[in-house]
Amino acid sequence: MDTLDFLVAIPARYGASRLPGKPLRLLAGEPMVVHVARRALAAGAAEVVVATDDERIAEAVRGHGVSVCMTRADHASGTDRLAECARQLGWAPDRIVVNLQGDEPFAPAEGIRAVARRLADSDAPMATLYAEFTDTGTAFDPNAVKLVRDAQGHALYFSRAPLPWHRDRYAGDRVSALPQPGLRHIGIYAYRAGFLAEFAALPHGQLEQAEALEQLRVLEAGYRIAVAPTPVAFPPGVDTEADLARAESRIISSRDAAPGSTRTEDE
Numbered sequence: 001m002d003t004l005d006f007l008v009a010i011p012a013r014y015g016a017s018r019l020p021g022k023p024l025r026l027l028a029g030e031p032m033v034v035h036v037a038r039r040a041l042a043a044g045a046a047e048v049v050v051a052t053d054d055e056r057i058a059e060a061v062r063g064h065g066v067s068v069c070m071t072r073a074d075h076a077s078g079t080d081r082l083a084e085c086a087r088q089l090g091w092a093p094d095r096i097v098v099n100l101q102g103d104e105p106f107a108p109a110e111g112i113r114a115v116a117r118r119l120a121d122s123d124a125p126m127a128t129l130y131a132e133f134t135d136t137g138t139a140f141d142p143n144a145v146k147l148v149r150d151a152q153g154h155a156l157y158f159s160r161a162p163l164p165w166h167r168d169r170y171a172g173d174r175v176s177a178l179p180q181p182g183l184r185h186i187g188i189y190a191y192r193a194g195f196l197a198e199f200a201a202l203p204h205g206q207l208e209q210a211e212a213l214e215q216l217r218v219l220e221a222g223y224r225i226a227v228a229p230t231p232v233a234f235p236p237g238v239d240t241e242a243d244l245a246r247a248e249s250r251i252i253s254s255r256d257a258a259p260g261s262t263r264t265e266d267e
Contacts, residue, residue, distance in 0.1 A: 006116040007047040008040035011078030012102035014054035028251040031060040035105035043112035051085045083200035093194025106235040115190045122226035125195035129230040132181035145185040155225040
């Protein structure tokens with residue numbers, strides 16, 4: 001296993017609008033946030049911290065090999081919540097912190113390590129991952145965030161719109177495939193801990209407000225974001241009741257396929 005030293009922080013707030021109490025919703029009898037914490041531990045993180053505003057979430061993860069950081073409830077984003085943790089816990093400025101969302105119970109260990117490695121190999125303060133796609137359905141889906149990068153592997157822009165805009169191919173009807181693969185953003189980030197405070201202090205720029213993408217705050221302020229391809233696919237996260245049911249079925253199916261095992265297929 002890669003000996004890279006990094007920690008994983010899991011922002012987990014109780015008041016999700018589409019699925020209230022989401023971190024505590026049960027998957028195969030255990031709170032979802034516990035499954036996420038296991039993914040972080042499986043990735044080889046030196047430390048896993050759950051950043052939450054609710055004592056019920058803190059209690060759910062105690063005894064599972066992770067730490068808890070109690071935060072304010074009014075943070076605008078998970079990154080802002082982690083900035084508070086960096087202050088509270090005194091993380092060294094150059095410490096690599098991976099932000100793993102609390103609704104990613106199947107996040108692959110290889111992907112978690114990959115974003116930490118991309119940051120370690122870069123002088124950028126922040127890193128993230130992408131996956132290639134070739135269908136125009138993804139290109140025109142506003143819920144699928146696209147990105148373009150420069151020749152050195154840094155993000156130039158993120159957008160919910162098709163990116164780049166293929167002038168000739170999109171001039172008329174949508175086509176069935178792109179002339180070359182596009183890049184879909186994978187929502188996992190790594191930061192140098194010292195940058196978290198700088199991020200939280202940045203004003204919300206016009207680009208971020210227009211696209212509702214917090215990473216644009218970083219680019220608009222002139223910072224670089226290193227990007228890399230994900231080595232494995234990231235299964236969908238859990239945002240709705242339907243997502244929760246699919247996740248439950250996935251865990252049950254994987255257990256049925258391996259009698260006597262309590263591990264998920266990604267572990």
